[in-house]
Amino acid sequence: MTHYRSLVNVPGDMPTEKVESLIDAYKSVIEQNGGKVEKTEMWGVKSLAYRIRKNRKAHFALLNIDAPPAALAEMERQMRISEDVLRVMTVRVEELESEPSAMMQKRDRDERKDRERGRRRDAPLDATVTGHPVRAESQPAPEPAMHREPHEIYDAETKLDAYSEAILNELRAINDRLEHQS
Secondary structure, X not given: OEEEEEEEEEEOOOOHHHHHHHHHHHHHHHHHOOOEXXXXXXXXXXXXXXXXXXXXXXXXXXXXXXXXXXXXXXXXXXXXXXXXXXXXXXXXXXXXXXXXXXXXXXXXXXXXXXXXXXXXXXXXXXXOOOOOEOOOOOOOOOOOOOOOOHHHHHHHHHHHHHHHHHHHHHHHHHHHHHHXXX
């Protein structure tokens, strides 16, 4: 079977539960036609670069699909009919990635930073030190941070930026094709 990655945009004002049920419905279409969805990632609500059908924000979902072309064609046909789907971009890939996408890695990194900041903000203050958070005696000592060279951090961020830019360029190209067809 052929491997595909499909990025689906759904209006941002739609409840998350409905978005998940919509994605599940499209997953069942693939499965009914002899394929399977290897991985589903819900990226959450993101701002759009431009308005699409009067929407400035959209839910983004990524599907890694292993299916025959007929199954994918049926899923895309149903998505085009649906008023709940703003845009769909499907790309054929050589093999499916088992690890999280660049967007999910970024989200995990952001959440980890938020948790670390939250711990520092919530730490009790020592009365003798003016306004500096101090670890309470009952709290364990924090684990030492892993040292990374500046070029390692830069390389990972550069790869993430390049990947995000490639996805945006593909979406723009699809939008241009759709506008020229109309």
